[in-house]
Amino acid sequence: MSHWTEVRPSEDFYRVLDADGRPLDDPPDVDEETLRRMYRAFVRSRAFDAKALSLQRRGEISIHAASTGEEAVSVGSAAALEPDDWCFPTYRQTAASIYWDAPLARTFAGLMGAEPETVAEHLDDESNPAVNFSPPYIPLTVNVTNAVGSAMADAFNDRDTVTMSYVGDGSTSEGDFHEALNFAGVFEAPAVTICHNNQWAISVPTHRQTAAETFARKAEAHGVPYDRVDGNDVLAVYEKSREAIERARNGGGPTLLECVTYRMVDHNTADEDSVYRDEEELARWADLDPVDRFETYLREAGVMDDDEMDRVAEAAEADVDEAVEAARSVPRSDPQRMFDNHLHGESWTERHQRAELRREGMGENPFVDFDGEGFK
Numbered sequence: 001m002s003h004w005t006e007v008r009p010s011e012d013f014y015r016v017l018d019a020d021g022r023p024l025d026d027p028p029d030v031d032e033e034t035l036r037r038m039y040r041a042f043v044r045s046r047a048f049d050a051k052a053l054s055l056q057r058r059g060e061i062s063i064h065a066a067s068t069g070e071e072a073v074s075v076g077s078a079a080a081l082e083p084d085d086w087c088f089p090t091y092r093q094t095a096a097s098i099y100w101d102a103p104l105a106r107t108f109a110g111l112m113g114a115e116p117e118t119v120a121e122h123l124d125d126e127s128n129p130a131v132n133f134s135p136p137y138i139p140l141t142v143n144v145t146n147a148v149g150s151a152m153a154d155a156f157n158d159r160d161t162v163t164m165s166y167v168g169d170g171s172t173s174e175g176d177f178h179e180a181l182n183f184a185g186v187f188e189a190p191a192v193t194i195c196h197n198n199q200w201a202i203s204v205p206t207h208r209q210t211a212a213e214t215f216a217r218k219a220e221a222h223g224v225p226y227d228r229v230d231g232n233d234v235l236a237v238y239e240k241s242r243e244a245i246e247r248a249r250n251g252g253g254p255t256l257l258e259c260v261t262y263r264m265v266d267h268n269t270a271d272e273d274s275v276y277r278d279e280e281e282l283a284r285w286a287d288l289d290p291v292d293r294f295e296t297y298l299r300e301a302g303v304m305d306d307d308e309m310d311r312v313a314e315a316a317e318a319d320v321d322e323a324v325e326a327a328r329s330v331p332r333s334d335p336q337r338m339f340d341n342h343l344h345g346e347s348w349t350e351r352h353q354r355a356e357l358r359r360e361g362m363g364e365n366p367f368v369d370f371d372g373e374g375f376k
Helices: 032-057 071-079 094-099 104-111 116-122 142-156 175-187 216-222 234-249 279-286 290-300 306-328 337-341 348-361
Strands: 002-005 012-015 086-088 163-168 191-197 226-230 255-260
Touching: 012 234, 032 071, 032 094, 032 104, 032 234, 032 290, 032 306, 071 094, 071 163, 071 191, 071 234, 071 255, 071 290, 086 142, 094 104, 104 116, 104 306, 142 163, 142 175, 142 191, 175 191, 175 216, 191 234, 216 226, 216 255, 226 234, 234 255, 234 290, 290 306, 337 348
Parallel strands: 012 226, 086 163, 163 191, 191 255, 226 255
Antiparallel strands: 002 012
């Protein structure tokens, strides 16, 4: 095993594979089926992101946050979990649920805005991932506090389970993050927190969002063990995640694991990264693509060849296309539901918006000759 130096900041972190995907030392003991499963998750995740981007451009979904370039963080950490463990993701861990065979049609239907009740009624797929996944969190770091609470509930009930949550580098500046780590440290919660250090908090670079030496060391103030790993090396992420999970399962308490990676695409489909990033930086990190490195390892280890990899890619494309068609079959939700679930007040503005939406649904222009009838 070896350490290497990040481009910015100049800090060492753990890795198993070199930049080309060749082991620096003896790789961790991972059976071939798990390695194949990791690779399938990589390929399915990229096919999912490509399709989601296409759907967003056509107006079938409103916004999407891809994980291209960061998949090794989600896949490597999720692969270290065991059935009945818990996972509290953000919007960028689709690859984690894909590893555990979460139905893609449900995910697409959710992105399309379908109600969970309607999805359950119209999608016959009864399969559920063996790991318990909470819904993806949009208000970041709330998932970390909830994950710690879930972990404590399992501990109080003598359940032999571990809870994993994810947080971005920028979100480590949020108060919820520190409250969660402090609580977990004091009460030795069986919780593992994965920090995606992808170099950018939307458009804010690392050096503008923290003066800490590393994001991992933020755990030190809370008495929580921490480690730092090459987030583009799925085997390194898996090994360190497995160590943290085993420690938590055996009563050793929480861990913060910082995974140093890079977001190769826009923050989401409402972003334009060319405004704040340069081509040289993108090219430098493209050379460390986690899929390319893992493919080299699998070939040279004799686990998979090009023909098998091609079959995995073809199957992924077919699965994604089938999932989209299934999601399209789910009846669209009543837009008024957004007021019931999100904007449930009785302010003048909300009543006005409800009335406008009703007029639009009736084929009228809500912004022309509208005297306010129906919302007073």
